[in-house]
Amino acid sequence: MRYAVYFTPAHDHPLTMAAAEWLGRDAFSGADLPQAPVEGFDAASLADLTADPRRYGFHATLKAPFALKEGVTEDDLLSAFDEACATHSAFDIPSVTISRIGPFFALVPSEPSEMLDAFAASMVEAFEPLRAPLSEADIARRNPERMSEGQRQHLLKWGYPYVFEEFRFHMTLTGPVPEDQAPAMAEALHRHFQAFNGCPVSIDGLALFSEPERGAPFIVHSRQPLAAPTNG
Template identity: 60%
Template sequence: MRYAIYFCPTVDDPLSRTAAVWLGRDAFTGSAQSRMAEEGFQTEELDALTADPRRYGFHATLKAPFQLAEGMSEDDLLVAIAAFAEKTAPLEIPSVIVGQLGPFFALIPERLHPPLQEFAASVVQTFEPFRAPLSEIDIERRKPDSLPLRQRDNLVRWGYPYVFDEFRFHMTLTGPIPDAQAPAMAKILKDRFAGFIGRPLRIDGLALFVEPERGAPFLVHSRLPLTGAQPNG
């Protein structure tokens, strides 16, 4: 069993519904969603191009998948998430867009938002005691020799290369897209997610996702709203 601490909208949020249909799977229920072909892409091709984000479910990574540290239990983790959510205030990304991170498409902030960076860093640090160290096999899966030094150090120290200064909030919508198909994919995604582009995205909860066994689809175990008060000033 692996756990991950993600952000995702609530199960009935229009963004969750739109993303589930696009990815072909609802991470809250595990149910498959029917898909239609899109201009330039057959159904089977779209299934292949969204296979990776479909397995993980629609989310933004805050604390990457981890096994529990020795002496820690799922109940301990749930208590800690509840305590964190109770003292942490929601925040809002001023505007999100469909963009690319390398060959992948995702919903991303239109520009870097410092309060979001601080929030993500606090999640990484707060829940680090619950994470078992990565095995050598897990480290090698990340191809550390291909990473810049800081990301390689993050991988060893925090279990994920993209934390703190290297963190970029993203809600993944595709796997790698060949360059020749990228313009067509960008158009499809901008059409599909038009109702959310250029608008704020409220970060108002923490979701615990679980992977029952290695390689299995991730499921939402629970989602807790952030209920802390906004700081004065």
């Protein structure tokens, strides 16, 4: 069993439902859904291009998937999760947009946010005491030889290379898209998510996802609201 601390909107939020329709899976129920037809892609191609994010469920990574270290129980994790939700206040990302990050597409903030980056860093640190060390096989799967020195150090220390100064909030919508298909994919994504492009997203809760066994689809174990925003 592995767990991950992610952000995803509530199960009945319009963005969650639009993403579930796009990916062909509802991470809250675990149910597979029919993917709506997308111009320029047959059903098999679309399913293949969205396979990676479909397995993980619609989310933004805060604490990447981890196993619990020896002596730590799920109850310990749930207690830490409750505390994180109670001690961090909700806030808004003022605007999000569809963007290509390397070979894949994601929904990302339109502008950098120090508040968002600090929140993500605090989640990395808060759950670190519960995380089992990565195995040699886990490290090798990440292809550390392709990383910068800073990313390799983060992988070894924190279990994930893209934390702190390497962090970039993103809600993944595709796997790698071939260069010749990228323009059509960008157009399809802008059509499907046009109601959200350029709009705010409220970071109003945390979601604990679980992976029952390696390679299995992740599912939402629980989602809790963050504390109410403070005034002033």
